[in-house]
Amino acid sequence: xxxxLFQSVILLCFCLFASPVSAQLSxxxxxxxxxxxxxxxxxxxxxxxxPDPVAIAEQDALEPVPYxxxxxxxxxxDMTKSGSWQTQPDxxxxxxxxxxxxxxxxxxxxxDSFYIPAGGxxxxxxxxxxxxxxxxxxxxxxxxxxxxxxxxxxxxxVVEYDQPAGSVMxxxxxxxxxxxxxxxxxxxxxxxxxxxxDSCEVNVNCWxxxxxxxxxxKGVVRIQVARNxxxxxxxxxxINNTRFDxxxxxxxxxxxxxxxxxxxxxxxxxxxxxxxxxxxxPVLPPQEKALTGATLKARAxxxxxxxxxxxxxxxxxxxxxxxxxxxxxWDRTGLSVSSGVDMHHPQGDIKKISTFxxxxxxxxxxxxxxxxxxxxxxSGTPNGHGVTEPGSSGSALFDSAGLIIGTETGGGASCDSxxxxxxxxxxxxxxxxxxxxxSPSGQLKPWLDPDNTGEEKISxxxxxxxxxxxxxxxxxxxxxxxxxLTVTIKGQGGKTSCQVTLFDGRGVPVLSESRSFSTHRETFxxxxxxxxxxxxxxxxxxxxxxxxxxxx
Numbered sequence: 001x002x003x004x005l006f007q008s009v010i011l012l013c014f015c016l017f018a019s020p021v022s023a024q025l026s027x028x029x030x031x032x033x034x035x036x037x038x039x040x041x042x043x044x045x046x047x048x049x050x051p052d053p054v055a056i057a058e059q060d061a062l063e064p065v066p067y068x069x070x071x072x073x074x075x076x077x078d079m080t081k082s083g084s085w086q087t088q089p090d091x092x093x094x095x096x097x098x099x100x101x102x103x104x105x106x107x108x109x110x111x112d113s114f115y116i117p118a119g120g121x122x123x124x125x126x127x128x129x130x131x132x133x134x135x136x137x138x139x140x141x142x143x144x145x146x147x148x149x150x151x152x153x154x155x156x157x158v159v160e161y162d163q164p165a166g167s168v169m170x171x172x173x174x175x176x177x178x179x180x181x182x183x184x185x186x187x188x189x190x191x192x193x194x195x196x197x198d199s200c201e202v203n204v205n206c207w208x209x210x211x212x213x214x215x216x217x218k219g220v221v222r223i224q225v226a227r228n229x230x231x232x233x234x235x236x237x238x239i240n241n242t243r244f245d246x247x248x249x250x251x252x253x254x255x256x257x258x259x260x261x262x263x264x265x266x267x268x269x270x271x272x273x274x275x276x277x278x279x280x281x282p283v284l285p286p287q288e289k290a291l292t293g294a295t296l297k298a299r300a301x302x303x304x305x306x307x308x309x310x311x312x313x314x315x316x317x318x319x320x321x322x323x324x325x326x327x328x329x330w331d332r333t334g335l336s337v338s339s340g341v342d343m344h345h346p347q348g349d350i351k352k353i354s355t356f357x358x359x360x361x362x363x364x365x366x367x368x369x370x371x372x373x374x375x376x377x378x379s380g381t382p383n384g385h386g387v388t389e390p391g392s393s394g395s396a397l398f399d400s401a402g403l404i405i406g407t408e409t410g411g412g413a414s415c416d417s418x419x420x421x422x423x424x425x426x427x428x429x430x431x432x433x434x435x436x437x438x439s440p441s442g443q444l445k446p447w448l449d450p451d452n453t454g455e456e457k458i459s460x461x462x463x464x465x466x467x468x469x470x471x472x473x474x475x476x477x478x479x480x481x482x483x484x485l486t487v488t489i490k491g492q493g494g495k496t497s498c499q500v501t502l503f504d505g506r507g508v509p510v511l512s513e514s515r516s517f518s519t520h521r522e523t524f525x526x527x528x529x530x531x532x533x534x535x536x537x538x539x540x541x542x543x544x545x546x547x548x549x550x551x552x
């Protein structure tokens with residue numbers, strides 16, 4: 001397996017842009033506890049003990065892939081009993097609870113009992129960073145009665161449940177475990193990229209390397225794997241079937257699944273479009289679009305016993321049209337190709353692309369294991385020399401036509417100059433098709449060609465064509481500003497609750513407030529902030545806008 005910069009950025013110029021808000025089948029909105037006139041309950045705090053970092057480091061040294069970035073801590077807290085309830089003037093109620101785990105770089109919650117009645121809304125947020133998830137609602141209920149959240153950065157978060165007036169239904173919100181994240185996420189002021197990948201990696205939207213794969217990249221996903229009390233980063237891709245019916249299959253690597261259970265799979269989170277919009281690393285992490293939960297369809301089994309190391313999952317939820325994803329096609333002929341790419345999330349980082357320009361060689365992962373894998377040697381390109389790293393596990397190998405021909409197991413390549421030409425290994429789609437035993441649970445064929453058409457290669461298909469709404473516009477004046485900054489939003493419609501965050505030049509949030517923009521403008525007193533260049537971010541249910549601000 002593998003041997004194991006968001007560089008300091010001078011904020012010269014930021015362009016105004018709009019992007020989707022963080023989504024995990026959420027309905028948006030803002031917590032009632034942040035509204036003007038809300039009666040805020042006293043928030044009890046659940047404090048968890050941090051795990052032993054020495055023991056964690058020793059375990060990671062023994063098993064560097066897949067890339068573990070968090071361990072889970074027992075919490076066993078019923079929010080509706082441990083949280084503080086407060087009735088509001090309109091008859092609605094707010095229940096709030098804080099969870100903290102000192103030293104964590106980020107937190108994630110795991111509910112083993114999860115039920116939200118109609119009209120109820122659940123929010124999870126960090127007041128210090130301004131990050132917010134939700135609202136989760138009855139649409140997130142599932143037959144398993146479980147739920148897992150995306151990451152909230154920092155070592156403290158608030159869980160708020162908003163209950164409408166007249167509701168007689170009690171939510172079921174039992175937090176069983178909390179993920180204590182110790183690496184693999186970007187921290188404010190960090191000197192490395194969002195997920196910490198090495199400096200030779202190339203962003204997927206660099207034109208020289210990625211322009212031929214602009215459609216295929218939409219199918220590449222970052223996978224937050226939950227198993228054995230830990231979280232891991234892996235990569236994968238949506239994959240098409242011969243019916244072209246939009247079934248949301250995801251292909252990855254079996255060693256990511258290793259010893260996971262059906263219950264674990266309900267807590268896997270799949271992130272779409274987690275990438276930089278251009279070739280340069282962005283100042284702020286991309287907004288996240290994610291879905292939770294999957295079921296196992298087929299797997300190759302332990303790669304050290306032979307086989308091609310593939311994993312095929314079916315997502316629990318229908319992918320929203322607005323996610324703008326692509327179900328990638330595949331080629332199972334087993335013929336070598338002379339060029340192509342791997343698109344992946346090394347160390348959980350934003351999406352990268354690695355290029356090969358030498359013919360693939362048929363080989364194996366274990367001696368005597370058969371012709372199960374492609375051997376790949378990566379090539380230098382105008383913007384770097386992409387390789388794979390821990391976190392790339394399960395990523396799809398594409399030929400020059402953008403068809404999947406393999407899935408990543410591991411190898412010796414790294415950004416170390418001595419290892420750039422070391423080989424990596426990808427389980428062949430041609431072997432995964434029907435050669436890992438005779439059972440449908442060990443083959444791709446029954447799922448990707450359910451009508452036995454015999455097709456050897458198929459193209460991909462878009463799930464839906466996104467129709468974006470006309471973007472809202474943001475303006476802030478005066479700029480430069482000395483004391484009072486006026487922020488206006490046009491094209492946003494009626495009264496809209498927005499989260500306003502101001503970041504200093506290191507990317508550290510120095511102001512975070514929820515504002516209504518009821519008259520399409522709000523004012524902010526900035527006289528106490530030091531002179532310098534800042535970044536203003538305004539997030540609403542329909543998008544996010546950013547503008548640079550100079551304080552004199």
